[in-house]
Amino acid sequence: MTRLYADPARFGEDQLRGFAAAYPEHITLVPGGVIRSAPPRHGQVAVVVGGGSGHYPAFSGLVGSGLAAGAVVGxxxxxPSSRQAESVARAADTGGGVLFCFGNYAGDRMNFGMAQARLRDAGIDTRTVLVTDDxxxxxxxxxxxxxxxxGDFTVFKVAGAAAEEGLALDDxxxxxxxxxxxTYSFGIAFAGCTMPGADAPLFTVPDGKxxxxxxIHGEPGVEDADLADAPTVAKILVDRLLAExxxxxxxxxxxxxxGLGATKYEELFLLWGHIARALTGAGLTVVRPEVGELVTSLDMAACSLxxxxxxxxxERWWCAPADAPGFRRLPAPETPTAPRALPDAVPGTPxxxxxAASREAAETVLTLLRGVRAALHDAAAELGRVDAVAGDGDHGRGMTKGVDAAVRAAEDAHHRGAGARCLLSAAADAWADEAGGTxxxxxxxxxxxxxQHLxxxxxxxxxxxxxxARAALDAVTSLGGAKPGDxxxxxxxxxxxxxxxxxxxRGDDAVAAFGRAAAExxxxxxxxxxxxxxLGRARPLAERSIGTPDAGALSLALCARTSADLLAESPR
Amino acid sequence: MTRLYADPARFGEDQLRGFAAAYPEHITLVPGGVIRSAPPRHGQVAVVVGGGSGHYPAFSGLVGSGLAAGAVVGxxxxxPSSRQAESVARAADTGGGVLFCFGNYAGDRMNFGMAQARLRDAGIDTRTVLVTDDxxxxxxxxxxxxxxxxGDFTVFKVAGAAAEEGLALDDxxxxxxxxxxxTYSFGIAFAGCTMPGADAPLFTVPDGKxxxxxxIHGEPGVEDADLADAPTVAKILVDRLLAExxxxxxxxxxxxxxGLGATKYEELFLLWGHIARALTGAGLTVVRPEVGELVTSLDMAACSLxxxxxxxxxERWWCAPADAPGFRRLPAPETPTAPRALPDAVPGTPxxxxxAASREAAETVLTLLRGVRAALHDAAAELGRVDAVAGDGDHGRGMTKGVDAAVRAAEDAHHRGAGARCLLSAAADAWADEAGGTxxxxxxxxxxxxxQHLxxxxxxxxxxxxxxARAALDAVTSLGGAKPGDxxxxxxxxxxxxxxxxxxxRGDDAVAAFGRAAAExxxxxxxxxxxxxxLGRARPLAERSIGTPDAGALSLALCARTSADLLAESPR
Incomplete structure (x- = not known):
């Protein structure tokens, strides 16, 4: 929801003043909106875009060289009102005439339409192109x-580049x-945005849908479907557009x-991976795609292709350079004639x-690792719940990711005749490499x-x-720096x-001793x-975790107990 | 929450592949992360940044000329693991050595630290600078x-620019x-983010707090405070940083x-307006501020200064050009020697x-407008609720904004002796200009x-x-195109x-007739x-609105009834 404002009724004006304060080299406030601070060449067509606010970088963020000459901001x-549109157009015009370009909505059509009539009466040639991509x-x-x-964005980009080339208003x-x-667009929404001063979103999507x-104004979709994973969403978007x-x-x-606001970059990139494959699979070549937030709807959770x-x-206009606060395109880096030469990968564990005796011990180690893997998978959800009390809830997933990789590496090493030291070393490196994290x-x-001692x-x-065992404890405490009680x-x-x-x-039996140690x-x-x-975590986390055990300690004990049980069952 | 993925456990790798597919001219995948596609000059220091994913554009989006040479992505x-860090550093190194630069977290310190030791063993001079800005x-x-x-960002930016200048590793x-x-940072959070595969956010902030x-990893703040408006939030952020x-x-x-993810651009700009004033008020000059999303935390609702x-x-390094997928800085446009010359503002209503008779009628019009203003303010919340059923809930606010401006303009016109036509024209223009919209x-x-008929x-x-009255109806239907029943x-x-x-x-009494008409x-x-x-609205909106009257029709009738009542009470 939208939380940062002073007076909801003046949100549009207030945010625009702050925007102007952030980019004085790029844009200048005029009544009704913004224009470029550096005037374009005399006679260059002024592409004036606009609409309500809440869509940044549309519309004010798209004013700059190679893009819009001005933006009208409601x-x-x-x-925005017709007077706002007229005012910005007059300020942006340098004698080449004005092209109004905006999304096809009734209010914008009426207000820009009245402004166009008045500008023409005043001798400023003015045209309008509506964007109709949805x-x-x-x-x-x-x-x-x-x-x-x-699709506002692709149309603005082309119009701005054509104007920058010096084409006449007709062209x-x-x-x-x-x-x-x-230009064709299709989108999917997961949750609505909340207007400044409102206490509920403009719409909600049912759970699981x-x-x-x-x-892009908080309108819900035209139909609900079951919530799908990224490959399915990619297919829905691509199929619908290829059909037209x-x-x-x-x-x-x-x-x-x-992204419309709360569907974030990494999600979009992940989705883009699937979309790019689908487009390429359809025999298409994608030219300089943009993956990010270009026409938003406050903090709506949604995306569109x-x-x-x-x-x-x-293609020339799409690829042309641009420099606006909310969109910068430089000339594409020169495509290297050959892929960059890279050094050899980091060598793996030899x-x-x-x-024979060490290979037998290695087999026991592998058996223990497999047992630990099964136990960690069984406990993963519970470990996640415990970790979520004071952490990011990811401990179970990290442990299973690590142990899965460790078992794979150990199986490979075993297959190749590794001794116990070598096998466990390979498993250890794989665990660290795959799980990452602390x-x-x-x-x-x-x-x-x-x-190293096996x-x-x-x-x-x-x-x-x-x-x-002693060496392991020393290594962990010396690297991590934690002491008992932390x-x-x-x-x-x-x-x-x-x-x-x-x-x-004391000379006790090792297997029995390990069982007692695991219980401790x-x-x-x-x-x-x-x-x-x-220390080092924020205080509320520390307080929140009182009464809940540490997930890392629990998972270590689980691994120890599982190993002890397997050792006790196995033939000596 | 994070919704677009296939396998939560592989979110990091999957999003990185999609990212690489989006920016092949800029970045190239290597085991463990990404490096620039175009190799830097031989011997240029490789600034290698990194950490977990979920922070885009940190860290992979900050790889490019003038910024990082590579990013390690967990x-x-x-x-990320130490092997990932080692792998990316080896690929990014062009003989000038490696500077690891990342936020101060235990897991990153350990993993990058082990990688640094191994790189040094391999003869690659490697240093580490931790970011400690919070x-x-x-x-x-x-x-x-x-x-x-x-603060990751400002430190990376400086390191990248210094490397681009060709400085040696020491420098x-x-x-x-x-x-x-x-570098010093301080932030405020409103709501936590939700990890892929999780069904609840990592933390919640109590209502009104x-x-x-x-x-930036879903950690809550160190203390809760009452939710405040933008000027107060600006003061909290600025005061805390100026204190240090x-x-x-x-x-x-x-x-x-x-912005951390769901606190969006317009909110940030609005807040920036207040922050900029506070910094200037403290005698400071702000150099090329960045207002936007640079170090995010999935879709967390939060911001930091x-x-x-x-x-x-x-200052030179901060202002230097950069071209990375997630951050582009061009040389500042040449500051115009003088502010851009602008045409005169759109002329107001003369x-x-x-x-005397028309001035008296004008006074009656003003009285009616004031009465309508009071009635619309009383009804604004209810009109908003009605409008929210099928629209954006903003009708009450738009009407009060319009009528407030109309009354101000009418009062000014009255004060200057305007006749009835002139006064109502000025009020009409002010209403349209201030309210905007349909x-x-x-x-x-x-x-x-x-x-025009008064x-x-x-x-x-x-x-x-x-x-x-007939002319008004004609003008509205001809501009808006709506017919009865729409x-x-x-x-x-x-x-x-x-x-x-x-x-x-028929010759009826006008005031009585208007009363009956208002009731109709x-x-x-x-x-x-x-x-x-x-047609023209999405189908669910249309369906949703059945059973609820149209807010625009209700507010028109309210204005008519209020006017009729005032006319009936007023001396003839």
Whole structure:
């Protein structure tokens, strides 16, 4: 929802003043909107765009060289008045006439239309091109009734580039009309935006649904469908636009994957990966796609795909440089004649063959890793819930990602005859590499330190295991810096290692000792519920976590108990 | 929340592939992240940034000339592994050594730290500068423990520009350190983000509160405060940063007002207007501020202010050009030696003096406008609720904005002796100009058409009033194109005008006739509840509005009834 304002009724004017304060080199306030600070060449056609605010970078952010000469800015989702449009057009005109370009909405049509009549009366040649790209808003045979959504951007871009080339008003108008004829958009919404001063969104989408065919003023879609994953959404968007591919269209398209506000960049990129594959699969070449927020709707959660079918002129105008506060296009970097030469990949863990005894120990290690993998997958959701109390809820997923990679690497090493040290080293590196994060690197260094004591020759005896356990604890605490009581996995690791190594020092049976040590680790992990995290986290997180054990300590104890149980069951 | 993905566990990799598909001219995928597609000069220091994903344009979007040489990209909010960091650094290095630069988090420190050790072992000189800009995360005397938030950007920008200048590794490292020492950030959060695959946000802020001192991984703030308006939020942010102004600081600062995801551009601009005034008021000069999304946290609703206290070198590096997918800075447009010459403002309505009779009629018109203003303010909230059923809920606000401006203009015209025609024309133009939108322009043309029949000489008799009413109806239907039954204000305007003019034609008393006409208009407005809107709106809107009257018809009837009551009470 929209929270930052002083007076909701003056949101449009207030935000525009702040915008002007941010970009004084680029734009200058005039009554009704903004124009470029640096005047274009005398006689250059002034492309004047506009509409309500709430769509940034449309419309004020698209004023700059190679794009619009001015923008008329109304209040949120409200057409500017005809006087505003007239005022901005007069200020932007440098003698070449004015092209009004805006999305097809009744209020804008009326207000810009009255302004056009008055400008013509005053001797300023003025034309209008409406953007009608939204295929969901009317059937193809009533193209002229369609609304303008993110296709605003491709049409403005072409009109601005044509004006920058110095074309006459007739030709700039024709270019914009050609761009609009070639531009088609289709969108999907997940949640509505909330207007300044309102306490509820303009619409809601039922749980588990998405709205097909969005509007950009908080209009819901034209129908609800089941919420789908990214590949399915990509297919819906692409199929709908390809179904309207014009008969005359070539194989080159400009594309805009537009986020409406709260559907964010990484989601859009992920979706774009699927869209790009679908377009390429249809035999098309995508030219300088734009993936980001170009025509927004406050904080609406939604996205739309726009295609503009290119001819040579449209492609030149689409690719031309532009410099506006909300959109900058530089000339494309020179395409390297060959892909950049890259160094060899970081070398992987080399495989050291083990002798028979070490290979047998390696097999035991692999069995334990597989058991741990199963246990972590079973516990992943619960670990996530525990972690979500004071963290990002991702601990279960990180652990399973790490252990999955560790088992794969260990299986590969086993297949190639690795000894115990080599196999566990490879598993440790894979765990750290795949899981990433804090727990990934700590598990990686811990297991790697343990591995160094297992050897690639001879059996793994109690002394080796104990030395490895101590080394693992040392490696984890020295890298991570945590001490007992800090509410980390160290709270479980210390009793695990201390109990085990003390028992080995006394000459106890190693398997039995490890079982008791794992039980101690479990008790210690549960006892972390009484602790608060060490400094470095924000205070509310620390407070929030009281009464909940540390997820990292719990997962360590789980791995230890699982291993102990498997060792106890296995033949000696 | 994050909705577009296939497998939550692979979100980081999947989004990175899509990103690479969108910007092949700019960036190239390597194991662990991305590097520039066009290699920098041989021997240029490689500034390698990185961290978890979910922060776009940080980190992958900041790879490009004048900025980073490479970015290491982990899964959402998860440090990349040490092998990823090593891999990207090896690929980005062109013989000048590597500067790792990232926010101060334990996982990143460990993973990049291990990579640095391995790179040095391999003969690649590698340094690290941690970003520690978040003043809320530790007290000033423990600066080194502070986390990195949006200050990442200013530090990366300086390091990238210094590297682009061809400085040696020692000097690029020193530049980055100097930038970090000069960079301070403070933020406020309104709502948490939701991780891919999760069904609840990482945190919530209580209703009516905001969280002070945000984190960028879904961490809540360090304390809750009452939700405040934009001027107050600006003051909180500026005061906190000025309190830590370094003793050596000059009067020039770079500034970043960063949106975390769902706090959108217009809100940020509005807030920036207040921040800019506060900084200027403190005697500071803000150099090329950035207002937008530079270090996000998925769709978190939050913003932060970053200041970097400039010296000559830092200012040069801050202003240097850059071209990365997520940030482009061109050389500042040449500052015009003088502000751009602008034409005269659109001329206002000229005042025509009325004779005594017309001035008296003008006073009656003003009285009616004032009465209508009071009635619309009383009804504004209810009109908004009605409008929200099928529209954006803004009708009440638009009408009050229009009538407020109309009364001001009418009072000014009255004060200057205007006749009835002139006064109502001025009010009509002001209404249209201030309200904007569809209803603003329709009220403007309707009242203006009515005004033309009132004259600036002589009294307003029944014939004039009836001719004006017919002209108003014609003007509204001809501009707006709506017909009775379309569920617009025309549904109330037609019976109002028809009833009134028919009565006048019969010779009825004008005031009584207008009273009956207003009652007809009210009944007709209420009867619009049974209608569906005409084509042009999305179907669900049309369906949703069945059973609710049209807000525009209701407000027209309210204005008519209020006027009729005032006329009935007034002396003849």
């Amino acid at each position: 209040n949120i989702f409200t057409s 295929v969901a808003s009317a059937p193809a045979e009533r193209r002229g009734e369609r609304r303008g959504i993110a 700039v108008e024709a270019a914009a009309r050609r761009a609009n004829d070639a 998405m709205a097909i065919g969005l509007g 591919r014009p008969a005359t269209a070539g194989r080159r398209v400009a594309a805009v994957l537009n 726009t295609l503009m079918w290119l001819d040579d002129d449209l 495989i050291v063959q083990g002798d 727990s990934g690197v700590l598990w990686g260094v811990g297991l790697r330190a343990l591995a 050897g690639d020759t001879g059996p793994v005896d109690a002394a080796r295991a104990a030395a490895g 509410k980390t996995l160290v709270d479980a690791l210390v009793p695990l290692v201390d109990t085990f190594t003390a028992a080995i020092d 680790a479990q008790a210690a992990a549960e006892a972390t519920a009484g602790l608060t995290p060490r | 899964n959402i909010f998860t440090s 003043v809320a995360s530790a007290p000033a005397e423990r600066r080194g423990e502070r986390r990195g938030i949006a 690029v490292e020193a530049a980055a350190r100097r930038a970090n020492d000069a 905001m969280a002070i001192g945000l984190g 102004r370094p003793a050596t600081a000059g009067r020039r600062v770079a500034a970043v007002l960063n 970053t200041l970097m206290w400039l010296d000559d070198d830092l 005042i025509v003096q009325g004779d 209803s603003g322009v329709l009220w403007g043309v309707g009242l203006r058409a009515l005004a 004259g600036d000489t002589g009294p307003v008799d029944a014939a004039r009033a009836a001719a004006g 569920k617009t204000l025309v549904d109330a305007l037609v019976p109002l005008v028809d009833t009134f003019t028919a009565a006048i034609d 208009a009210q009944a007709a407005a209420e009867a619009t509840a049974g209608l569906t809107p005409r």
